Amino acid sequence: MSENAHTLSSGHVQADAWFGGGLHYGKLYEFGMPKGVEARRLLLLFFKHTRSPLLWIYNDEERFVYPPAWSALGMDLSQIYFVRSGLPLKELRPVFLQKSFPIIVLDGPEKLNKGEQSFLIHQVRTQKLLVILLRHYYLSPRTGNPFAHIRANCVWHKPLKSIQVRAVKKARLDSFIYSFAGDL
Numbered sequence: 001m002s003e004n005a006h007t008l009s010s011g012h013v014q015a016d017a018w019f020g021g022g023l024h025y026g027k028l029y030e031f032g033m034p035k036g037v038e039a040r041r042l043l044l045l046f047f048k049h050t051r052s053p054l055l056w057i058y059n060d061e062e063r064f065v066y067p068p069a070w071s072a073l074g075m076d077l078s079q080i081y082f083v084r085s086g087l088p089l090k091e092l093r094p095v096f097l098q099k100s101f102p103i104i105v106l107d108g109p110e111k112l113n114k115g116e117q118s119f120l121i122h123q124v125r126t127q128k129l130l131v132i133l134l135r136h137y138y139l140s141p142r143t144g145n146p147f148a149h150i151r152a153n154c155v156w157h158k159p160l161k162s163i164q165v166r167a168v169k170k171a172r173l174d175s176f177i178y179s180f181a182g183d184l
Helices: 013-018 041-047 067-072 114-127
Strands: 027-032 054-058 080-084 103-107 130-135 150-157 162-169 175-179
Touching: 013 041, 013 175, 027 114, 041 162, 067 080, 114 130
Parallel strands: 027 130, 027 150, 054 080, 054 103, 103 130
Antiparallel strands: 150 162, 162 175
8 A cells, every 4th residue: 555646556456457556647537436335445455554634524414424434444533534515616716726735536516617627627727636526326427527537336245345536537447346345
């Protein structure tokens, strides 16, 4: 598990290979992860060992991030900050204008208009941020953020304790399955 100036590795060969060596700073990723399917566990593989400050912005009033559960999964919460915002690009604009948080997760934001998408990708590229946009539905090849480096759907297979990641746009392989048996 490693982190360098350009990528964030999960420490798992299959996951890192699928993402071209890990998640890359200066890139925007978009994932379809419906609520309640535990697919967010995939991201915890990458975030588990980061030393960079991480800002997780969520939008759901009824379903929120429960930090003690993440701590029980081995996450170091000292560098992870949780904020609730329905309109993060308006309400938290200064966060995107500087590199205080090199990793930002937008978990289920309201619809982003074209201007907000353009602003977001400009800041991602300029500040070399790693931004992950999580949608509470499965992505379609016809819609979504046109600036995303990779767009993928994540499906949790409870009996197998695994996640299948299926590409919607720009991945090296069509899909991969990661098993959490004995992990996280």
